[in-house]
Amino acid sequence: MIEVFFQFDFLRYSLYTGLMIGFLAPILGVFLVVRRLSLMADALSHITLTGIAFSLLLGRHITMFAGLNPVYMGMAFSITGSLLIERLRHVYRYYKELAIPIILSAGIGVGVVFISLADGFNNDLFNYLFGSVVAISQSDFQVVVTLTIVVTALLFLFYKELFFLSFDEEQAVISGIPKRSLHVLFMVLVALVIGISMQIVGILLVSALMTLPVASAMKWAKGFKQMFLYAVIFGEVSIVIGLFSAFHLDLAPGGTIVMANVFLLIGSIALTRKRSL
Amino acid sequence: MDIKKQPLALNIQHLSFSYHNQNVLEDINMQIPKGSFLGLVGPNGSGKSTLVKCLLGLLSPNAGSVQLFGVDVKKFNRWSDIGFVSQKANSFNSGFPATVFEVVSMGLYGKIGLFRFLKKKHKQQVREAIEQVGMEDYIDDNIGQLSGGQQQRVFIARALVSNPSLLILDEPTVGVDAKSVKNFYTMLKKLNDEQGITLILVTHDIGAMSEYVTDVACLNKCLHFHGNTNTFEENKEEMMTAMYGHEVNLLEHNHDHDHHHHHHDHDDQDGVRREEG
Ligand SMILES: Nc1ncnc2c1ncn2[C@@H]1O[C@H](COP(=O)(O)OP(=O)(O)OP(=O)(O)O)[C@@H](O)[C@H]1O
Numbered sequence: 001m002i003e004v005f006f007q008f009d010f011l012r013y014s015l016y017t018g019l020m021i022g023f024l025a026p027i028l029g030v031f032l033v034v035r036r037l038s039l040m041a042d043a044l045s046h047i048t049l050t051g052i053a054f055s056l057l058l059g060r061h062i063t064m065f066a067g068l069n070p071v072y073m074g075m076a077f078s079i080t081g082s083l084l085i086e087r088l089r090h091v092y093r094y095y096k097e098l099a100i101p102i103i104l105s106a107g108i109g110v111g112v113v114f115i116s117l118a119d120g121f122n123n124d125l126f127n128y129l130f131g132s133v134v135a136i137s138q139s140d141f142q143v144v145v146t147l148t149i150v151v152t153a154l155l156f157l158f159y160k161e162l163f164f165l166s167f168d169e170e171q172a173v174i175s176g177i178p179k180r181s182l183h184v185l186f187m188v189l190v191a192l193v194i195g196i197s198m199q200i201v202g203i204l205l206v207s208a209l210m211t212l213p214v215a216s217a218m219k220w221a222k223g224f225k226q227m228f229l230y231a232v233i234f235g236e237v238s239i240v241i242g243l244f245s246a247f248h249l250d251l252a253p254g255g256t257i258v259m260a261n262v263f264l265l266i267g268s269i270a271l272t273r274k275r276s277l
Numbered sequence: 278m279d280i281k282k283q284p285l286a287l288n289i290q291h292l293s294f295s296y297h298n299q300n301v302l303e304d305i306n307m308q309i310p311k312g313s314f315l316g317l318v319g320p321n322g323s324g325k326s327t328l329v330k331c332l333l334g335l336l337s338p339n340a341g342s343v344q345l346f347g348v349d350v351k352k353f354n355r356w357s358d359i360g361f362v363s364q365k366a367n368s369f370n371s372g373f374p375a376t377v378f379e380v381v382s383m384g385l386y387g388k389i390g391l392f393r394f395l396k397k398k399h400k401q402q403v404r405e406a407i408e409q410v411g412m413e414d415y416i417d418d419n420i421g422q423l424s425g426g427q428q429q430r431v432f433i434a435r436a437l438v439s440n441p442s443l444l445i446l447d448e449p450t451v452g453v454d455a456k457s458v459k460n461f462y463t464m465l466k467k468l469n470d471e472q473g474i475t476l477i478l479v480t481h482d483i484g485a486m487s488e489y490v491t492d493v494a495c496l497n498k499c500l501h502f503h504g505n506t507n508t509f510e511e512n513k514e515e516m517m518t519a520m521y522g523h524e525v526n527l528l529e530h531n532h533d534h535d536h537h538h539h540h541h542d543h544d545d546q547d548g549v550r551r552e553e554g
C-alpha cells in the first residue's frame with residue numbers, strides 16, 4: 001500500500017512535501033494560536049487564492065505566465081496580504097481583528113472576479129481549492145525543500161524572541177525585542193508556508209493544518225516546547241493518514257487530512273478530559 | 278556611555294502626558310539617584326502607571342524628557358539593565374502553555390541577544406531567580422495553573438533574573454499574601470542594600486512600605502512630594518490630605534487592594550508605542 005508512493009516520482013514528491021508541511025504548518029500554527037491569530041491563516045490562504053486566480057488570468061493572455069506555477073503568484077499575494085493586514089491592524093488599533101475579515105473577503109471577492117475573467121472554473125481550480133496528491137513536480141519540490149530549510153532556520157534563530165512576544169508583548173518590547181520587524185517576518189513566513197501547503201491540502205483547508213494539530217497538542221502539552229512536539233506529531237500523522245487514504249480512495253487530500261486531524265482532535269479531547277475541568 | 282559613572286538612575290524633566298485630551302501627568306520633575314529605593318504612591322487614576330510607562334519608553338510624553346542613566350529614553354538601549362513588573366502582569370493570557378522556567382528565562386532574552394541561546398550558566402541564573410522568590414517547587418508547572426500570587430512571584434523572578442540596575446515594580450504585591458509581602462519587601466531591601474539596585478515601587482500599601490523605602494514620591498497628576506522617608510513621615514498627614522482630599526486611615530488602606538488592578542484592563546498592548554529597540 002505504502003510502496004506505491006515510492007514507485008512514482010510525483011507521489012514521492014507529494015509525500016515528502018506533505019511531511020515537510022506536516023512539520024512547518026503546525027509549528028507556525030503554535031505561534032498563531034497562542035497569539036490568538038489563528039484566523040490569520042484563513043485570511044492569508046484566501047488572498048493566496050486571489051494570487052492564483054490572477055496568475056491563471058495572466059496565463060491566458062500573456063504567454064510568459066502560461067508556464068508559471070500559479071502558486072508562486074499566490075505566495076506573492078499572500079505576502080503582500082500579510083503586510084496589508086499589519087497596516088490595517090494599525091489603522092484599527094482597538095479592533096485589530098477587523099483586519100482579518102477585511103482581507104479575507106477582499107481576497108475572495110477579487111479572486112472570484114479574476115477566476116470568472118479567466119474562465120477558470122475547472123479541474124485545476126478544484127485542485128487549488130481542495131488539494132491534490134499529484135500536484136508537486138520536481139522543480140516545485142526543489143522550491144519546497146529550499147523554503148522549508150529557510151523557514152525552519154529563521155524560526156530556530158528567532159525562537160526565543162517570538163516566544164517572548166507571544167507571551168507578553170509589553171515586556172518583550174521593554175527588553176528591547178524588535179516587535180514590528182519580527183511580526184512582519186513571522187507573517188511572511190506564514191504566507192510562505194501557506195503557499196507551500198496549499199498545493200497538497202488546498203486553499204480552503206490549509207488553515208486547518210495550522211490550527212487543528214495545535215488544538216490537539218494544547219490538550220496534552222505542559223510547556224511551550226511540548227506544544228511544538230505534540231503539534232508536529234499530530235500534523236505528521238494526519239498528513240500520512242490523509243495522503244494514503246486520499247490516494248487509495250481517490251479523494252481530495254485536503255479533505256482526508258482535515259478529517260484525520262478532526263479525529264485526532266476528538267481523540268485528544270476525549271482522552272484528556274479528566275485532566276482538565 | 279558608562280552606566281557606572283552616572284550619579285542619577287533617572288532624570289525626569291518637565292514631563293507631561295495626556296491620553297487623548299485628558300491630562301494625566303503635568304510637569305513632573307524628579308531626580309532619582311542611583312541606589313535609592315523609592316516608594317511611589319497616589320490614589321487610583323493618579324497617573325502612577327502612566328508615569329512608569331513613560332519612564333520605560335512605552336509611552337511618549339507630550340512634553341519633557343526622561344533620561345535613564347544619563348541617556349535619553351528614546352536612545353536608551355541597555356534594556357536588560359532595567360527590570361519591570363507590570364501592574365497587570367497577571368492579566369496575561371492565562372491559558373498560555375509555558376512553564377515557570379520558560380517564563381523566567383524570558384527575562385534573559387534581551388541580555389542574551391538575537392541568534393543566541395540559553396547556556397548552562399543562564400539556566401543556573403534562572404533557577405536561582407526562581408529560588409529567590411520561593412517558587413522552586415513549581416519550576417516545571419504551567420504558569421496558567423498557578424495562583425495569582427504565585428504568578429506574580431514568577432514575574433518578579435523574571436524581572437530579577439537579568440540582574441538589573443534599576444527595577445521598577447508597579448503594585449507587584451497585589452494578590453500576594455501578607456507573609457510573602459513582608460518577605461518580598463525584605464528581599465527588595467536586601468537587593469537595594471547589598472547590590473545597590475535602584476528600586477521604584479508603586480504601591481498603595483503606604484503603611485508597610487515606609488519601613489523599607491529610602492524615599493517617597495506622592496503623585497496625583499502633579500508631583501506633590503518627593504523626599505526621604507523621614508521627611509515624608511513628618512508631613513504624612515498633610516500629604517495624605519493634599520492627595521486624597523480627606524483623612525485616610527493609612528492602616529486600613531490595604532483592604533481595597535483587590536479591585537485596583539482590574540481597573541485598566543482596556544489599557545492593553547495598544548499602549549505599547551515604542552517600536553524597534
Ligand atoms: N490606555 C488608556 N487610555 C486612556 N486613558 C487612560 C489609559 N490608561 C490610563 N488612563 C487614564 O489615565 C489616568 C491615570 O491612569 P494610571 O493607570 O496611570 O493611574 P494609576 O495611578 O496607576 O492608578 P491605579 O492606582 O489604579 O493603578 C486615569 O484617569 C485613567 O483613566
Ligand SMILES: [Mg+2]
Pocket residue numbers: 325326327364447
Ligand atoms: Mg496603576
